[in-house]
Amino acid sequence: MANGVWHTGYGIEINLSLPDLGHPGRPDLLGEITASVTDREPQLLECLAHHDGRDCLSESGGKSPWMFIRRGRVGGRRPLVASHLPVTHKATPAESEQHKATKERIVETASRYGLDADAEVPTANRRSISDALVTGPGGIRIGWEIQYHHLSPSSVHRRSVNAVQQDITPLWVAKDRTASLIDRAPWARVDDLAWKDIAGGKEMVIRGGYRHLQVWKCVASSDRHCLVTDGAGHCGAVHADWFLPALCLPEKKAVHLEDLVLSSATGESVPVYVPNRGSGRAGRHMWVSAADCERWREMVGEKTPLPVAPGQEEDDEITFAEQEIDRNCRAGEEGWFVSDARPIRDLGQPTGGFNPAPHARATVRQPHADLARRAGCRLCGSGLPAVGAGAVR
Numbered sequence: 001m002a003n004g005v006w007h008t009g010y011g012i013e014i015n016l017s018l019p020d021l022g023h024p025g026r027p028d029l030l031g032e033i034t035a036s037v038t039d040r041e042p043q044l045l046e047c048l049a050h051h052d053g054r055d056c057l058s059e060s061g062g063k064s065p066w067m068f069i070r071r072g073r074v075g076g077r078r079p080l081v082a083s084h085l086p087v088t089h090k091a092t093p094a095e096s097e098q099h100k101a102t103k104e105r106i107v108e109t110a111s112r113y114g115l116d117a118d119a120e121v122p123t124a125n126r127r128s129i130s131d132a133l134v135t136g137p138g139g140i141r142i143g144w145e146i147q148y149h150h151l152s153p154s155s156v157h158r159r160s161v162n163a164v165q166q167d168i169t170p171l172w173v174a175k176d177r178t179a180s181l182i183d184r185a186p187w188a189r190v191d192d193l194a195w196k197d198i199a200g201g202k203e204m205v206i207r208g209g210y211r212h213l214q215v216w217k218c219v220a221s222s223d224r225h226c227l228v229t230d231g232a233g234h235c236g237a238v239h240a241d242w243f244l245p246a247l248c249l250p251e252k253k254a255v256h257l258e259d260l261v262l263s264s265a266t267g268e269s270v271p272v273y274v275p276n277r278g279s280g281r282a283g284r285h286m287w288v289s290a291a292d293c294e295r296w297r298e299m300v301g302e303k304t305p306l307p308v309a310p311g312q313e314e315d316d317e318i319t320f321a322e323q324e325i326d327r328n329c330r331a332g333e334e335g336w337f338v339s340d341a342r343p344i345r346d347l348g349q350p351t352g353g354f355n356p357a358p359h360a361r362a363t364v365r366q367p368h369a370d371l372a373r374r375a376g377c378r379l380c381g382s383g384l385p386a387v388g389a390g391a392v393r
Contacts (some may be wrong), residue, residue, distance in 0.1 A: 002016075002047070002048070002328075003017045003080075003082070005046065005067050005069070006047070007033070007044065007045060008043060008044055009041070009044055010026075013048070014045075016069065016080040016081065017079065017321045017325075018320060019322075028228050032157065033102060033127075034080075039128065039129065042066055043066050045066060045068065046067065049328060050065035052327065057329045058329065058331035064084055066085050067082045069081070070083055077321070079320070079321060080318055080323060097195035098193070098198060099103055099131070099146050100189075100195070102198055103144070105201075106131075106146075107134075109257070110134040113260075113261070113262050115135060115136060115137070115265050117135070118133055119132050125162070125166065128159045130144060130163070131145055131336055132144065133168070134264070136265035136266050136267065137266070140169065140265055141167060142171050142265050142280045142342070143169065144173065145159065145173065145181075146173045148173075148174070148175050148176075150179075151181060153181075156180060156234075160172075171186050171260075171264060171271075171287075173187070173189075174187060175191065177346040178342045178344055179345065182208070183283075183285055183286075183345060186209075186271035186285050186287060187284070187285060187287075188209035188210060188287065189209055189346055190206065196226050203256070204256060204257035205256055206259075206260060208244070208346040210245070210260065210288070212242070212248050212252050212289070213240060214241055214242070215240045215299075215356075216239055217236075217238055218234060218235045226239070227354075227355070228355040238355065239354075240355070241351055241352070241354070242286065242351050243350055244348050247348070260287065269287050269288065269289055269290065272287075272293050272296070273285050274286065276351060283351075381385065
């Protein structure tokens with residue numbers, strides 16, 4: 001794995017094993033070189049062997065001498081390494097047309113609902129560009145990020161944090177159940193449709209990333225199993241969990257792309273982060289109704305806002321070995337990154353459930369019609385007030 005690369009824009013050599021990359025006068029350099037290739041010039045980073053006029057194994061094999069930066073994994077360390085751009089790293093023409101059609105559909109839908117919407121909008125600090133920026137009547141700004149090809153977890157984290165710092169709620173769209181952005185930021189997964197179907201208005205159902213809160217009494221007559229006994233009996237307590245619409249009892253109406261365009265901008269749908277059962281760190285980002293969000297916060301006794309932006313995972317933090325640059329081409333050592341299958345992240349399973357806080361148990365069993373009538377959730381992770389009524393119920 002290469003620990004050095006040539007920056008063709010600045011004409012400098014970068015040592016990826018140093019905290020300052022060898023250039024203390026360029027504090028923004030790390031963010032620039034770890035940006036997605038779709039957000040920068042593909043020939044920005046060059047193999048050092050190729051730049052020195054020596055044999056680049058990647059180019060000799062008929063591939064590219066141009067590179068991108070990712071996090072490697074060496075034992076318990078996560079160093080930055082430079083890898084040659086694989087052919088699959090760049091969106092294919094079909095994927096590009098899908099991307100364009102989805103972006104245009106989001107903007108057109110928002111405009112039809114009377115919302116302000118524009119495509120390709122850069123953030124104020126120019127560090128990222130939203131594929132579509134939709135602004136609701138109350139000032140809520142949703143930055144749609146359509147990601148139909150692979151993006152590293154670090155890039156998802158960096159771009160999401162940057163959006164939130166600019167008062168934009170990120171909303172990532174994937175078509176692949178293995179996408180690394182799933183659960184790492186507010187997201188939604190749609191079907192892999194041909195661009196003509198997307199442009200032609202074919203139904204785009206949100207298959208993952210949107211959930212409903214379900215609460216049940218753990219008794220023999222319940223259709224849900226016990227979270228305490230793992231289904232071996234009934235404890236008599238109140239349980240709750242988050243389910244996809246199709247797995248709700250009774251089944252909920254499917255959420256469509258158009259629904260989420262409207263409800264996210266009006267605040268009727270909000271992003272939350274739900275920790276996994278038994279783990280305070282690991283968890284899932286998801287979209288939920290504002291009423292479900294407020295009800296959940298009351299049940300778990302959580303009154304302080306949770307962040308919209310994802311936290312960087314502990315095992316994804318960069319480590320710097322402070323070594324000399326290895327100027328040899330390491331293209332042959334990178335094949336596993338391209339060929340290894342990525343695990344399925346969107347399994348559609350419940351989050352593991354939780355038992356409401358003791359002080360909230362009495363209210364859990366009562367109707368919450370008053371919450372449904374409210375326009376939004378002031379306690380949700382978005383930290384933004386809600387206005388109007390959306391299409392998702």
